[in-house]
Amino acid sequence: MNAIALARSRLAWPRRLPLPGTAQGAAFGKIVLNEARLARRSPMPIIGSIGLPVVLMIIFGEIPSSSQVVSTLGGLTLFDVYLPIIMVLGLTMLTLLGLPGPLVSYRELGVLRRLSTTPVPPSWLLAAQVVVQLGGALTGLLIVNVVSVIAFGAADPKSPAGLALSCLLAIAGLFALGLLIAAVAPTSGSVNAISRLALIPLMFFAGLWLPRPLMPQILQDISNYTPLGTAVEAIQDAMQTGFPPARPLLVLAAYAVVFGFAARRFFRWE
Amino acid sequence: MGLPAVQISHLRKTYGPLVAVDDVSLSVAEGEIFGILGPNGAGKTTTVECTIGLRNADSGTVRLLGLDPRTERDQIREIVGVQLQTGAQPGKQRVGEIIEEYQSFYREPADVGELVEVLGLGPKRGDYYKTLSGGQRQRLSVALALIGRPKVAVLDEMTTGLDPQARRDTWELIEGIRRRGVTIVLVTHFMEEAERLCDRVALIDSGRVVALDTPAALAERARGGKTVRFLPSAPFDDRLLTGLPEVTGLEHAGQHVVVTGTGELVNAVILALHAAGLTARDVQLDSSNLEDAFVKLTGSHLHAEGAAA
Numbered sequence: 001m002n003a004i005a006l007a008r009s010r011l012a013w014p015r016r017l018p019l020p021g022t023a024q025g026a027a028f029g030k031i032v033l034n035e036a037r038l039a040r041r042s043p044m045p046i047i048g049s050i051g052l053p054v055v056l057m058i059i060f061g062e063i064p065s066s067s068q069v070v071s072t073l074g075g076l077t078l079f080d081v082y083l084p085i086i087m088v089l090g091l092t093m094l095t096l097l098g099l100p101g102p103l104v105s106y107r108e109l110g111v112l113r114r115l116s117t118t119p120v121p122p123s124w125l126l127a128a129q130v131v132v133q134l135g136g137a138l139t140g141l142l143i144v145n146v147v148s149v150i151a152f153g154a155a156d157p158k159s160p161a162g163l164a165l166s167c168l169l170a171i172a173g174l175f176a177l178g179l180l181i182a183a184v185a186p187t188s189g190s191v192n193a194i195s196r197l198a199l200i201p202l203m204f205f206a207g208l209w210l211p212r213p214l215m216p217q218i219l220q221d222i223s224n225y226t227p228l229g230t231a232v233e234a235i236q237d238a239m240q241t242g243f244p245p246a247r248p249l250l251v252l253a254a255y256a257v258v259f260g261f262a263a264r265r266f267f268r269w270e
Numbered sequence: 271m272g273l274p275a276v277q278i279s280h281l282r283k284t285y286g287p288l289v290a291v292d293d294v295s296l297s298v299a300e301g302e303i304f305g306i307l308g309p310n311g312a313g314k315t316t317t318v319e320c321t322i323g324l325r326n327a328d329s330g331t332v333r334l335l336g337l338d339p340r341t342e343r344d345q346i347r348e349i350v351g352v353q354l355q356t357g358a359q360p361g362k363q364r365v366g367e368i369i370e371e372y373q374s375f376y377r378e379p380a381d382v383g384e385l386v387e388v389l390g391l392g393p394k395r396g397d398y399y400k401t402l403s404g405g406q407r408q409r410l411s412v413a414l415a416l417i418g419r420p421k422v423a424v425l426d427e428m429t430t431g432l433d434p435q436a437r438r439d440t441w442e443l444i445e446g447i448r449r450r451g452v453t454i455v456l457v458t459h460f461m462e463e464a465e466r467l468c469d470r471v472a473l474i475d476s477g478r479v480v481a482l483d484t485p486a487a488l489a490e491r492a493r494g495g496k497t498v499r500f501l502p503s504a505p506f507d508d509r510l511l512t513g514l515p516e517v518t519g520l521e522h523a524g525q526h527v528v529v530t531g532t533g534e535l536v537n538a539v540i541l542a543l544h545a546a547g548l549t550a551r552d553v554q555l556d557s558s559n560l561e562d563a564f565v566k567l568t569g570s571h572l573h574a575e576g577a578a579a
Contacts, residue, residue, distance in 0.1 A: 023377065030374040034367055041362040102360075110357035117322060117352035118418070119344070120375045 018124060027120055031128040038102065039132050045098030050140040053090035057083070057144060061152040073213045076240060081211045083148055084235035087167070088206050088228050090140045091174050096195035099133045099178035105188045113270040122269055130175060137171050155239075162238035169252035170231035176259030177227060183267040205229040212236075224248070227255045273336060275300045275422050275453040276321060281330035282477075283316050290316040291327075292477030303444065303454045305468035305485075307461070307564065313477040314457045315355055318424055321455070322350050335421055348376065351420030353411045355427045355457075361400030365391055368399065369413055376418035389413050389443060405436030412440070416447065423447065426457040441466055461564065465489075473564060481563070488563040496535045499528045500550035502543065510546055514538050526552070 018028030039046060060066045066078035073081050103126060106112050112122040148154040157163040185191040206228035212220055223229030230251040237244035276298035283291040291313040298304040306314045319325040321332050323339035323346050332339050337346050359368050369386065373379040386392050389409045394402060402410065408428065415423055425444070429437040444467055448454055458464055464471050465485045473481040473488070481488055490496060511517050516538040517531040529539055536555055543550050
């Protein structure tokens with residue numbers, strides 16, 4: 001009887017919000033800390049998403065011709081054009097590899113199922129993973145931007161607020177895509193396969209091989225509505241022109257919503 | 271006796287056309303080690319999953335310390351510690367980190383240091399999960415089931431895949447946990463484990479409880495009695511023993527005497543011999559075991575089902 005009375009008297013933990021300063025907040029903090037440790041111990045996604053952009057930027061920065069204004073690029077230098085592409089590339093590596101990989105392996109290992117027998121819902125592990133990867137994404141963007149200004153004399157962005165908003169929406173859209181991949185990929189191996197497959201067209205329309213200003217009109221039009229093409233467009237505008245127009249921002253937001261709902265709809269916990 | 275720790279009445283659960291649990295009713299008293307025993311696919315794990323709220327039953331009622339796993343799942347998760355049949359942890363997480371993470375989920379958790387010592391994981395606390403042996407992983411899994419100081423611990427195939435030594439260590443551990451007042455539900459298909467640990471056992475076959483009793487009583491029922499074999503210090507008249515109420519039969523095997531019977535057979539035989547000035551040497555109690563009980567009970571169950579069809 002005692003145990004029953006005790007069990008009833010305890011209020012169940014609110015299952016949705018781990019607020020700071022509460023026991024739930026502490027538990028969530030513990031999960032985030034552990035996820036960060038795990039990310040550090042398997043650092044390939046982080047290296048790929050921070051190291052690769054920095055290396056690419058250094059290469060572009062060291063090519064003498066990349067600092068010359070090119071008329072076919074709308075009066076920008078090659079470096080100016082590639083900076084947003086490099087930023088988006090880093091985010092993409094992170095969301096396609098860093099985010100879904102651990103989540104799918106947790107499902108495979110039965111960690112999510114195991115968690116659902118504890119007072120903590122398994123969705124917290126997902127949220128913790130997003131927090132950790134978000135930290136990686138913001139760090140990567142910060143490093144790329146600081147290095148571009150300090151080492152290569154890139155101009156300060158025309159609209160810092162527009163740049164921040166564009167980056168956050170790009171992160172939201174891409175993270176939602178990463179969660180969708182985590183939702184549908186049956187195994188860790190298939191995460192890699194799906195991600196590699198998705199990476200090529202995504203990065204093509206971002207302009208990695210052919211910058212957007214050089215694309216034929218039809219490809220530019222398509223690019224405007226792809227997640228990475230529109231992200232590059234918004235970031236480019238914020239850096240070179242001013243606050244980006246509504247369309248690329250709305251397209252990014254729409255991707256975040258659509259991918260996010262699809263991920264929620266299809267996510268399997270076991 | 272107070273309210274039962276676990277009360278299951280007419281539980282039924284199907285997956286499409288597959289009937290995983292047909293009709294299971296059982297009751298586990300507080301402080302008991304209760305075994306759920308049966309072959310693979312008998313419905314043991316599904317029964318347990320419905321009990322702890324991982325799955326919703328199709329019909330029937332389940333109460334865990336009075337709580338309904340359908341509607342009071344959150345409360346149940348705070349008072350139940352679960353060890354799942356399958357489940358691993360990320361390879362590059364350290365043992366201590368995993369236990370400390372789970373510790374933070376509970377309000378009044380156990381002490382991590384104490385628990386890893388009891389489970390023999392102390393020296394492994396700083397090691398990566400991937401370096402653990404099968405037995406160590408299993409003990410870690412038990413640690414995670416106990417870190418929240420549960421009122422009820424549900425352990426599913428706890429010793430499967432362990433070597434005999436690790437298995438015996440784990441049994442000792444479970445007995446220690448029970449001494450702390452934890453009710454334990456043990457799912458197993460390992461007869462020796464149930465005989466050694468369980469106060470009572472439910473035999474489940476094809477989604478139904480075919481027998482529910484103490485391991486000794488089940489074994490005896492299967493045998494139709496017990497058998498004592500001994501070498502008497504001198505010949506004696508058979509009627510000395512056949513007259514006893516516990517004895518149902520007596521035969522000679524060379525110089526040995528084999529007595530079959532029920533109840534406190536060994537005591538009755540030894541006392542009668544002693545009263546006649548005799549002693550028994552080389553006494554062997556033929557331990558018909560749960561394994562026999564299981565074969566017999568599930569066999570007759572299947573037969574009965576065939577006859578009904």
